[in-house]
Amino acid sequence: MSAKIRLDRPRLLELLRGMIRIRRFEAKCVELYQAQKIRGFLHLYDGEEAVSVGVLAVLRPEDWVVATYREHGQALARGISMRSLMAEMLGKREGCCRGRGGSMHIFDAQTRFLGGNAIVGGGLPLAVGTALADKMQGRPALTCCFFGEGAVDEGEFHECMNLAELWRLPVLFVCENNLYAMGTPIEIAEAETDIAKKARCYRMPAEAVDGMDVVAVEAAAARAVERIRAGEGPYFLECRTYRFRAHSMFDAQLYRSKEEVEAWRRRDPIELLARWMSENGLLHPGERERMEAEIDREIDDAVAYAEAGTLEPVEELERFVLMDEVPQERIPGGAGA
Amino acid sequence: MSTGVRTTYRECCKQAIRAALLADPRVFLMGEDVGRYGGCYAVSKGLLEEFGPERIRDTPLSESAFVGAGIGAAIAGMRPIVEIMTVNFSLLALDQILNNAATIPHMSGGQFAIPLVIRMATGGGRQLAAQHSHSLEGWYAHIPGLKILAPATLEDARYMLAPALLDPNPVIIFEHIMLYNMEGELDPSVSSVDIEKAAVRRPGRDVTLVTYGGSLPKTLEAARELAGEGIEAEVVDLRVLRPLDEETILASVRRTRRAVIVDEGWCSGSLAAEIGMRIAEKAFFDLDAPLRRVCSREVPMPYAAHLEQAALPSRERIVAAVHELLGRGG
Numbered sequence: 001m002s003a004k005i006r007l008d009r010p011r012l013l014e015l016l017r018g019m020i021r022i023r024r025f026e027a028k029c030v031e032l033y034q035a036q037k038i039r040g041f042l043h044l045y046d047g048e049e050a051v052s053v054g055v056l057a058v059l060r061p062e063d064w065v066v067a068t069y070r071e072h073g074q075a076l077a078r079g080i081s082m083r084s085l086m087a088e089m090l091g092k093r094e095g096c097c098r099g100r101g102g103s104m105h106i107f108d109a110q111t112r113f114l115g116g117n118a119i120v121g122g123g124l125p126l127a128v129g130t131a132l133a134d135k136m137q138g139r140p141a142l143t144c145c146f147f148g149e150g151a152v153d154e155g156e157f158h159e160c161m162n163l164a165e166l167w168r169l170p171v172l173f174v175c176e177n178n179l180y181a182m183g184t185p186i187e188i189a190e191a192e193t194d195i196a197k198k199a200r201c202y203r204m205p206a207e208a209v210d211g212m213d214v215v216a217v218e219a220a221a222a223r224a225v226e227r228i229r230a231g232e233g234p235y236f237l238e239c240r241t242y243r244f245r246a247h248s249m250f251d252a253q254l255y256r257s258k259e260e261v262e263a264w265r266r267r268d269p270i271e272l273l274a275r276w277m278s279e280n281g282l283l284h285p286g287e288r289e290r291m292e293a294e295i296d297r298e299i300d301d302a303v304a305y306a307e308a309g310t311l312e313p314v315e316e317l318e319r320f321v322l323m324d325e326v327p328q329e330r331i332p333g334g335a336g337a
Numbered sequence: 338m339s340t341g342v343r344t345t346y347r348e349c350c351k352q353a354i355r356a357a358l359l360a361d362p363r364v365f366l367m368g369e370d371v372g373r374y375g376g377c378y379a380v381s382k383g384l385l386e387e388f389g390p391e392r393i394r395d396t397p398l399s400e401s402a403f404v405g406a407g408i409g410a411a412i413a414g415m416r417p418i419v420e421i422m423t424v425n426f427s428l429l430a431l432d433q434i435l436n437n438a439a440t441i442p443h444m445s446g447g448q449f450a451i452p453l454v455i456r457m458a459t460g461g462g463r464q465l466a467a468q469h470s471h472s473l474e475g476w477y478a479h480i481p482g483l484k485i486l487a488p489a490t491l492e493d494a495r496y497m498l499a500p501a502l503l504d505p506n507p508v509i510i511f512e513h514i515m516l517y518n519m520e521g522e523l524d525p526s527v528s529s530v531d532i533e534k535a536a537v538r539r540p541g542r543d544v545t546l547v548t549y550g551g552s553l554p555k556t557l558e559a560a561r562e563l564a565g566e567g568i569e570a571e572v573v574d575l576r577v578l579r580p581l582d583e584e585t586i587l588a589s590v591r592r593t594r595r596a597v598i599v600d601e602g603w604c605s606g607s608l609a610a611e612i613g614m615r616i617a618e619k620a621f622f623d624l625d626a627p628l629r630r631v632c633s634r635e636v637p638m639p640y641a642a643h644l645e646q647a648a649l650p651s652r653e654r655i656v657a658a659v660h661e662l663l664g665r666g667g
Contacts, residue, residue, distance in 0.1 A: 096446065097445050097448070098447070100446050105445075107446070107449065109449060114409070114412065114449070115444075117436075117437075119432055122405075122433070124402075124405070125406050126406075126437060129406035129413065130409040130413040132410050132415075133410040133414050136410075136415060143409075162397060162399065162402075163396070163406065166397065320446065322484070322506050323442050323447065323450035323505040326450040326452055326505045328449050328450070
């Protein structure tokens, strides 16, 4: 493999920190949900952190990110401020979408984060489009598109695999295969459960990677991105992962056994990395605790910011239904600039 | 006195696209058979040779993917014109149109606009039966976040596209299949049109006929027939189906005190229903007679010519509705 990733101690600490940050942010979200401050659906990323942290580590600011309704991890790993994310969860005007999107629909033009899409498979065509625009305008950017394995049941998935490869578009497709489309296990939904194979049917280079191993994910993403940036068209990465918690906050999890969940928890991506780093002298005693305390301070600050936030005036309800300009083109270095 | 060029609605659509491609390098046309084939209704014939396959982009039969790609490309700096062969096929892309194009600007708190144009053919009259002939404009006009246009004249076919492309919002243009062959002289005094206002195509004092798109020629014929009987009908061409130009509709109804709405959509839950209700809400006391509608009959569009014609609004049905309103004839 030609793509090299730096695996020195600072880099590994960064990966560890990125995953713990998402985990603890979401633990706070659960608290706020139980306190009825966050409402609607809340889909937790608990267990899948290595995927977004590993993949987004190799992206550049000019790249686009398209994600799903389970996107808190991608949002944080992409660099959307925790304050604006938390304020959005609380439905406040200071939130990234001024309280119009909520947990499932996080958008941030500054970091080219194009949702937060709560229609399974609905983000893939958008990713094909941003990549097409970049290619037609000769920009070196790529689009990274996340989706779950449930999305491969959708016609849009197949249409987009074909179109992206046919037009040789710079898209990194990242399938987060957590084995369940809500409550439907992959075996009863798919005639062919080898997902990477589906992409290969469209002549797209594809590989499956252990999605609980952040280093492996980053290495695979780096290989993929190198090819894409070299103009070799799209690339498909299947990350085999697992969500430890329920699909959303309303899920009795009758479709899987406690033993299965426990078995996967033993492969917790955070613990896997922390243990390996400790064993190799790369994580010093007390270091993780300090890291967690620092993250908790950031979370407390984000919650305080969100709680102190204001409500969008009801008079603004219809604002942005029709736009009077193209705001993303005003951002320095932005899409149309 | 007019020295306008003799042309067709189809040619006007093509020249509009051509002018847009020449004016802005961000503009490109994408859709099924738009390139090599020249467009299902021959609108884009010759454009591939002039602009090349990057900008006249043939797509696979993947409505959802290429409409969504148009949305993504618009967000990322392009000005796509996406052609969907016919409105019935657009249902395969409805997820993208409703859940993304119409929604993302608002749902993102105004961070992203979607300057996208989608063109599609609509309507019946060519015996294409129930999967190629419906008029679903009213469904699209139901959706906040979209602008919906229905050019019914040569000038609108020629000049609506430019302001649609300049608009920061997703705009859907419905081209009625029975209008493509319409011939006439393009008014040389017109070089641009707005996409905000309805137009009074024929002034009259006795009744207002509100219509749009493929029903405009029939409605004008009906008005001419009525004029022969001494009934002066005012014909309002909506032009813009969303947002509706209520002012022009209400002003006309207040003058004539009677209204018939002619709409090729099915009657129940139609655009005609919406217009009727707005008149009822805002001009009820100006009316001298109940409102009337002439819509498509509530059946999937049949194939056989006599059945299809019986299902569609016709000059005869429009005239009959006016007679009924005025308490004359049959």
